[in-house]
Amino acid sequence: MTARDAGGVDSRRFRRVFGHFGTGITVITTVDAEGPAGFACQAFAPLSLDPPLVLFCPQAGSDTWRRVRASGFFCVNILAADQRDVSRLFGTRGADRFTAADWSAAPSGAPVLAGALTWADCEVEAVHPGGDHVIVTGRVTTLGPCRDATPLLFYRSRYTTTTPASPYEPPEVVDTLLSWPRHTDWI
Numbered sequence: 001m002t003a004r005d006a007g008g009v010d011s012r013r014f015r016r017v018f019g020h021f022g023t024g025i026t027v028i029t030t031v032d033a034e035g036p037a038g039f040a041c042q043a044f045a046p047l048s049l050d051p052p053l054v055l056f057c058p059q060a061g062s063d064t065w066r067r068v069r070a071s072g073f074f075c076v077n078i079l080a081a082d083q084r085d086v087s088r089l090f091g092t093r094g095a096d097r098f099t100a101a102d103w104s105a106a107p108s109g110a111p112v113l114a115g116a117l118t119w120a121d122c123e124v125e126a127v128h129p130g131g132d133h134v135i136v137t138g139r140v141t142t143l144g145p146c147r148d149a150t151p152l153l154f155y156r157s158r159y160t161t162t163t164p165a166s167p168y169e170p171p172e173v174v175d176t177l178l179s180w181p182r183h184t185d186w187i
Contacts (some may be wrong), residue, residue, distance in 0.1 A: 022155035027077040027090045028056055028066045029103075029111040035037035036098045039064045042154055044076060045132070052140040054122060065134065072124050073148045074138060075110035080117040080151040081161035087152060106143050109153045118152055119144035 029038035043057035054076060058065035068074045079087055089097055102114035106121040113119075122138030129135075150161045 019156050020158070022153050025079045025087050025152045025154055025159075026056070027079065027086065027113055027116075028058070028064070028068065029077060029113070030064070030071045030073060031074045031105070031109045031111065032067050032071045034067065036103070037067045038077075038090055038097060038111060038113075040087050047137060052135050053125060054120060054140060055069045055125065055135060055137045057130055057135050060130075060132055060134050063109075065136075068136070069124065069127065071110075073108040073110055074122050074124070075108065075112055076105045076120045077111075077113045077116040078118050080115060080147060080149040081115075081152050083113075083115055083139070083150065083152055084159050086113060086115070087159070106144075112144060117149055118145070118146045 023042040024044065026041045026044045027038050028041045028044075031037070038064065039058065041058065042057050046057045047057055054093060056074075056076070058068070086101060086165050089095055089100055100113065103111040104114070106112045106119065108123075110121060119146075120140045121142035122140050125137045125139045127134055127136050127182040153160045153162065
């Protein structure tokens with residue numbers, strides 16, 4: 001088996017190149033008759049303000065994705081810098097995740113992880129094919145409070161975080177991209 005796909009791009013090089021794109025780390029959760037389920041997810045983004053939509057991209061064959069799709073709802077837990085162990089727990093296949101992690105239920109019933117930077121409860125809006133993943137859009141139904149902490153990030157195969165911003169400096173445009181009043185300036 002080769003590391004190249006039909007288009008000739010080496011999958012190891014693809015991973016290395018896009019490892020230079022820093023991402024936040026989330027844990028996507030749901031609950032059903034089997035109990036709670038969740039997985040660590042870097043492929044997450046806010047999508048739309050009106051209506052309030054987010055997206056995430058699970059592996060097409062993921063058991064947790066199967067359960068999210070069947071339940072029709074999920075919670076996005078945005079991890080804080082002090083939650084590396086939570087990220088590792090939810091990024092490990094076969095781990096007994098919800099015995100090891102404290103959580104409470106969002107309005108949908110999906111788990112909200114203790115200590116999350118913030119969270120959003122969502123309903124599955126649409127599902128689109130995306131190669132070996134699927135692209136899931138979700139309508140946000142409830143937003144959680146924001147913890148005063150820095151986010152957990154992943155960059156070049158390592159956990160990292162941001163440097164706290166000075167409260168005396170105005171936010172940069174990129175810090176307020178979704179709330180920027182002239183969002184069409186960026187398209």
